[in-house]
Amino acid sequence: MNSKLLDDFTKDVLETAKRNSTYRTLRTMETPESSHVKICVAGAHASSEQLLLASNSYLDLANIPELKQAMAQAVLDWGTGSGGARLTTGNKTPHNELENELAKFKGEEAAITFNTGYMANVGTISALCGKSDIIFSDALNHASIIDGIRLSRATCVVYKHNDMIDLERAIQESKAKAIGNEPSPNATKQKMLIVTDAVFSMDGDLANLPELLRIARTYNCLLMIDEAHATGVIGQTGRGLAEHYGCEHADVTVGTLSKAIACEGGFVAGKKQLIEFLKNKSRSFIFTTAMAPAMAAGALRNLQFLESHPERVLQLQENVKFFCEALQREGLNVPQSPSAIIPIIIGDEAAALNASARLLERGYVIPAIRYPTVAKGQARLRASLMATHTREELERATTAIVQVIRSTNYV
Ligand SMILES: Cc1ncc(COP(=O)(O)O)c(C=O)c1O
Structure with a gap:
């Protein structure tokens, strides 16, 4: 093994980081x-x-005795691990119950959970988009969105942070180019996806969902929002941006169970067919062991606590x-x-x-x-x-x- 190469490379990177x-x-x-x-x-x-003053556990649910007790009981009921991928032997009753409750909470037809919010973003974007598609991404989107876009191999157009005029301009430009380049008869239909954090994780500001919806509808784009920091925080009952603005939902809503819900895992909520599609096509859902059923049961209990408080x-x-x-x-x-x-x-x-x-x-x-x-x-x-x-x-x-x-x- 070439340990000198490895040592030199890692030393160099670490020393640069120290200097900066x-x-x-x-x-x-x-x-x-x-x-x-x-x-x-x-x-x-x-x-x-x-x-x-630094926690993502915004509702401070991680250490409440009755919620800890519920998760401890779930370990006794369901064991320590799931033992398989969701599509093999890993899918247990708590996974289904959690997904049903998430769909209800978000006011959507269905939901699917992933092991982390990171995996939800990566697996959803890379399943929805491919090489021939275009993704419009806010300049301050979370790394998991950026990585999902990279994995999809779609063309990425970054628009200025929360700047709806710049987004609209970028879409119009892309549409004009597409008209110039006549697709071959065999080409798959090009999709355009707008993707944005709902709450920007380093600035705390909100995406303009009503305007994003208008733009998406006008230009026939899909709209995906990541409500990692919005779930349990934004809207009168913590249901997120649609509740806050009193508007429609995005086509694809991603969320995480790791922040206000104070467990682990991510989810996507939307139409039944979208969720079925992700179960079939999302690689970060398919090729990994299911989250521990006790975690799913704990997340369900915490979510119910949030709904009742x-x-x-x-x-x-x-x-x-x-x-x-x-x-x-x-x-x-x-x-x-x-x-x-x-x-x-x-x-x-x-x-x-x-x-x-x-x-x-x-x-x-x-x-x-x-x-x-x-x-x-x-x-x-x-x-x-x-x-x-x-x-x-x-x-x-x-x-x-x-x-x-x-x-x-x-x-
Ligand atoms: C906006 C956003 N999306 C996704 C994630 C990833 O979620 P998770 O921690 O559940 O992987 C985070 C933070 O971790 C985030 O800030």
Whole structure:
């Protein structure tokens, strides 16, 4: 084995990352995911609890005794693993029950689950589109959408972030080109797919679903939205963008069970025929072992909890409003976020890392997000809130953030 080649290559990449302040290391949390946690600081055990302002578990469901009990019971009932792919022996009763409930929750005919949201995006896009198709993708779409597009081998046209005029222009241009290039009689009919995050994961802003629907209908495009950060967060009862805007659904709605639902897995909801198609054609659904049935049962229980506790969604939305307004009153450049994600832009990579480290020393967990996750020079503190944060905690966090930022003149 050529270990020198491997050593030289990996060393080079890691050293470049260190020089650019983009080197990544794992941090260890020694407590379950909840609003108060203990994260090791500089490799040492945390002496006291920290306030977590960084979780995707927006409704704080991961550590609720009755929900943990339900999943523990599901392990006793269904064992530790599924033992096979969904299409062989892996499909168990909880998988079907979860998919039925997801379809009901999203107001769609049917749903299909995947082992992760990442796999849902990759497997759906690559099943729907091929070499002869065109995909219009928002410039800030999540990596799993980008990877799905790459795998599909379709032509990708990236439109400016959330810019509906640019999207429409790009579609018109592609249509004009298609008219110029007469397809051969044997060519498959070209499809156009518009794909976008519903809530953008690093900025927290929302896709303009009504306008996307209009454009999709006008130009005969398919529309797919990824509601990873919208499910359980957006809309009065957390059902996502269609509920928020009071409009139709996209043709394809992707979601994840790993964020507000606080388990693991991804899903697609839509028409029955679309779901049957994905069961037949989506490689990340077919060629992998089914999620553990206990996970499916746990996700079902958490989803039912969310459905019966809409007040948690409201509490989360009120917390976001309160926190953004508090930061804005202090003069920070923070948008009034419509989601639970609140970006506090710092700019410089090293400065963002430093601010995050200093907040952690003071007991606040707010990660620095840097290139390549966001564009160079757009490094930020990315706060995300939970329904269970108290006003007093959010006030204390605001004071700490403002002090750290002011003391170093970052913003
Ligand atoms: C917008 C978006 N889509 C998809 C995913 C992937 O979901 P999962 O973590 O369930 O794989 C994420 C984050 O992880 C995300 O932020």
